[in-house]
Amino acid sequence: MTMHATDTQELFEIVVEESGLPRKGVLATVALLNEGGTVPFIARYRKEQTGELDEVQIREIEDLLAYHRELAERKATVLKSIEEQGKLTPELSARIATCRKKTELEDLYLPYKPKRRTKATIARERGLEPLAQLILAQELTAGSAAEAAAPFVNVELGVADESAALEGASHIIAEQLSEDADRRAMVRDLTREEGIFSSQLLGEGADREGKFKMYYEYQEPLKTIPSHRMLAMRRGEKEEVLRLNLLAPEEEIVSRLKGGLVKRESVFKGVLEGVALDAYKRLIAPSIEVELRLEAKTKADEAAIAVFAQNLRNLLLLPPAGGRRVLGVDPGLRTGCKLAAIGETGTFLEHSTIYPHTGGPKAESAGAEMLRLIERHDLRLIAIGNGTGGRETEVFVRETLRAAGVKAETVMVNEAGASVYSASEIAREEFPELDLTVRGAISIGRRLQDPLAELVKIDPKSIGVGQYQHDVNQSLLKKALDAVVESCVNYVGVDLNSASWALLSYVAGLSESQGRAIVKYRDENGAFPTRQALLKVPRFGPKAFEQAAGFLRIRGGGNPLDNTAVHPENYAVVEKMAEDMGVTVAQLASDAGLCAGIKLERYVTEVIGLPTLRDILAELKKPGRDPREQFQTATFREDVVTIADLKEGMILQGVVTNVAAFGAFVDIGVHQDGLVHVSQLSHRYCKDPNEAVKVGEIVKVKVLSADPQTKRISLSIKQAEPEKAQKGAAPKGQQPKAREQKPANDASAWERAGFRVKK
Numbered sequence: 001m002t003m004h005a006t007d008t009q010e011l012f013e014i015v016v017e018e019s020g021l022p023r024k025g026v027l028a029t030v031a032l033l034n035e036g037g038t039v040p041f042i043a044r045y046r047k048e049q050t051g052e053l054d055e056v057q058i059r060e061i062e063d064l065l066a067y068h069r070e071l072a073e074r075k076a077t078v079l080k081s082i083e084e085q086g087k088l089t090p091e092l093s094a095r096i097a098t099c100r101k102k103t104e105l106e107d108l109y110l111p112y113k114p115k116r117r118t119k120a121t122i123a124r125e126r127g128l129e130p131l132a133q134l135i136l137a138q139e140l141t142a143g144s145a146a147e148a149a150a151p152f153v154n155v156e157l158g159v160a161d162e163s164a165a166l167e168g169a170s171h172i173i174a175e176q177l178s179e180d181a182d183r184r185a186m187v188r189d190l191t192r193e194e195g196i197f198s199s200q201l202l203g204e205g206a207d208r209e210g211k212f213k214m215y216y217e218y219q220e221p222l223k224t225i226p227s228h229r230m231l232a233m234r235r236g237e238k239e240e241v242l243r244l245n246l247l248a249p250e251e252e253i254v255s256r257l258k259g260g261l262v263k264r265e266s267v268f269k270g271v272l273e274g275v276a277l278d279a280y281k282r283l284i285a286p287s288i289e290v291e292l293r294l295e296a297k298t299k300a301d302e303a304a305i306a307v308f309a310q311n312l313r314n315l316l317l318l319p320p321a322g323g324r325r326v327l328g329v330d331p332g333l334r335t336g337c338k339l340a341a342i343g344e345t346g347t348f349l350e351h352s353t354i355y356p357h358t359g360g361p362k363a364e365s366a367g368a369e370m371l372r373l374i375e376r377h378d379l380r381l382i383a384i385g386n387g388t389g390g391r392e393t394e395v396f397v398r399e400t401l402r403a404a405g406v407k408a409e410t411v412m413v414n415e416a417g418a419s420v421y422s423a424s425e426i427a428r429e430e431f432p433e434l435d436l437t438v439r440g441a442i443s444i445g446r447r448l449q450d451p452l453a454e455l456v457k458i459d460p461k462s463i464g465v466g467q468y469q470h471d472v473n474q475s476l477l478k479k480a481l482d483a484v485v486e487s488c489v490n491y492v493g494v495d496l497n498s499a500s501w502a503l504l505s506y507v508a509g510l511s512e513s514q515g516r517a518i519v520k521y522r523d524e525n526g527a528f529p530t531r532q533a534l535l536k537v538p539r540f541g542p543k544a545f546e547q548a549a550g551f552l553r554i555r556g557g558g559n560p561l562d563n564t565a566v567h568p569e570n571y572a573v574v575e576k577m578a579e580d581m582g583v584t585v586a587q588l589a590s591d592a593g594l595c596a597g598i599k600l601e602r603y604v605t606e607v608i609g610l611p612t613l614r615d616i617l618a619e620l621k622k623p624g625r626d627p628r629e630q631f632q633t634a635t636f637r638e639d640v641v642t643i644a645d646l647k648e649g650m651i652l653q654g655v656v657t658n659v660a661a662f663g664a665f666v667d668i669g670v671h672q673d674g675l676v677h678v679s680q681l682s683h684r685y686c687k688d689p690n691e692a693v694k695v696g697e698i699v700k701v702k703v704l705s706a707d708p709q710t711k712r713i714s715l716s717i718k719q720a721e722p723e724k725a726q727k728g729a730a731p732k733g734q735q736p737k738a739r740e741q742k743p744a745n746d747a748s749a750w751e752r753a754g755f756r757v758k759k
Contacts, residue, residue, distance in 0.1 A: 025051035040490035047611035107181035120175035123168030178283035227303030311465035328445020331389035340441035383448040385415030416464030509547025636669030646706035674713030
């Protein structure tokens with residue numbers, strides 16, 4: 001097994017313990033990761049070794065491994081630093097060796113960490129360390145503290161009188177107290193458990209738009225504040241609208257610090273009590289507040305990223321329209337609508353621009369030009385972007401088709417990110433001669449054919465399914481979203497002979513350069529006849545082939561198994577199955593009835609077990625099957641085009657465009673998404689909106705309110721359908737007591753929630 005420089009058996013055991021997963025599976029996963037295995041490959045093709053751990057569990061192991069490796073490296077640095085100072089004791093060394101949290105390690109290192117000159121440093125230079133030790137000993141019970149400090153007065157060193165001596169000694173004790181790991185842990189834990197996060201308006205006029213009105217005078221327990229409110233308040237602070245504070249249980253903390261410092265009655269009791277208060281307010285509280293605010297921000301980031309990742313997964317796995325010719329339409333009112341005819345495999349055929357909304361001769365000829373494209377290229381699916389002019393264009397298209405008697409399906413497509421793609425490097429490579437807007441029309445059409453293949457070309461942050469995506473930790477966000485894209489791409493599989501380099505770069509084991517190399521080789525040598533031919537690609541080695549081959553598909557190639565998720569390393573066992581049944585592999589892969597007669601136990605070996613054999617059998621029953629759901633489209637009411645057309649009580653069909661912690665946004669075809677608050681998602685209490693709906697889902701909603709002036713629309717799913725139709729609804733008579741929900745349709749809830757409102 002390949003070992004990392006800091007790997008030890010103890011580190012592996014920590015990962016086993018903290019993951020809570022079976023020891024054998026964890027150690028096998030660590031070994032596979034160390035050998036260069038990718039998460040999708042390990043989850044799919046090494047089930048026997050890992051005990052069938054899934055991708056989520058494997059990524060957890062990967063993250064724990066990375067965390068404790070970083071911790072081990074930091075421990076080595078800390079131990080070396082303390083040892084060089086000659087202050088490393090066996091007890092301290094043991095504490096450092098056994099700590100499992102980075103914060104705990106930094107607490108232990110704090111007294112030995114190189115620091116700039118402090119009040120305590122100056123006091124030591126003035127010879128007040130012995131006085132500090134005398135005070136801490138608490139042995140004097142007669143006289144006064146001032147009398148005890150008198151011998152330490154030294155005007156030449158800057159100690160003018162007894163009061164100055166006691167103050168300097170107090171600074172030394174306060175610093176020692178603030179650097180005590182156990183006391184810092186006590187303050188941290190108590191503040192984390194009982195602290196209150198508060199926000200106040202900085203001043204009148206600071207929030208002209210009223211975006212943060214809810215937080216002008218707001219308090220919430222630190223340990224329960226949800227991600228979206230934490231991030232909203234932090235955004236208000238960043239925009240210099242709000243002042244944020246963490247209110248700690250100061251009285252309880254100072255009482256505990258005093259109790260730990262004052263051991264007995266002495267003349268120094270008052271001094272020590274003052275030290276405890278000073279140490280907390282001046283040294284401990286500010287640093288702990290910074291720590292806990294960062295910790296809360298990290299926690300909020302992780303929650304927001306998790307929501308984003310779930311939304312992205314649902315969006316990427318939307319059902320594809322499949323191999324159908326499409327007319328992509330990028331709507332425009334004044335600038336015209338860009339049309340792009342696209343072939344079954346996403347090949348660009350022809351483009352044109354029409355002006356159906358400008359009036360005059362151009363408007364009169366718009367319908368004829370669109371029909372020309374449709375008839376010339378036999379286009380029976382029309383994808384219309386849902387941006388400015390989208391609904392008006394949809395009405396025009398439907399009326400034109402109806403008048404001409406042409407049967408074609410019209411679909412509104414979420415065009416978020418299409419403009420980003422249009423100006424991207426990959427778009428310039430694909431269509432160097434085309435205008436940006438034409439590239440946008442192509443992208444809109446292609447994302448209807450195959451959302452996954454097209455959306456991987458766009459930065460996930462630009463797709464429009466996130467919450468606070470620009471406020472959260474960008475490296476964590478990128479890591480999480482890249483993992484989602486990788487997972488989705490490998491779950492679906494990739495057509496080796498038509499995929500773009502962008503799509504190929506997300507296949508397990510492949511990089512962007514390898515994706516480009518594959519496309520270049522394909523362009524120069526023609527389609528790959530088999531998976532094995534991949535090894536002819538320059539710098540494409542056996543390891544890359546091992547990791548990637550099972551996720552790549554070749555339709556109509558020489559080996560039917562190349563169009564399945566069966567890995568080439570397991571072809572021999574399929575050939576053995578076919579031989580035992582007296583048929584060819586092609587016959588076995590085309591007749592589910594033959595597969596039903598296979599006794600898997602006969603093919604178990606030391607390398608291949610039942611989990612892999614069950615996967616192989618499932619592939620043989622449905623070779624080349626797309627695991628995504630059946631393609632469906634939402635139908636918007638033709639008489640509802642703008643917010644002004646909405647009436648309270650209307651029942652409409654819509655598409656979920658985004659899911660947040662407080663509810664879901666639904667496109668009902670009026671240029672502005674409506675909000676379904678979490679309390680209106682389901683008849684039962686719904687803590688996580690993702691339990692009720694997902695991005696891309698077609699839903700029925702009831703209009704609760706619509707304000708054209710503020711562009712705010714409030715919707716309900718639970719009021720649009722009977723209780724029995726709700727997913728996961730509890731039986732009548734067993735409904736849980738409704739919990740109080742915070743209103744989400746107050747002024748500018750959308751902006752506060754981190755979403756951009758369409759103007």
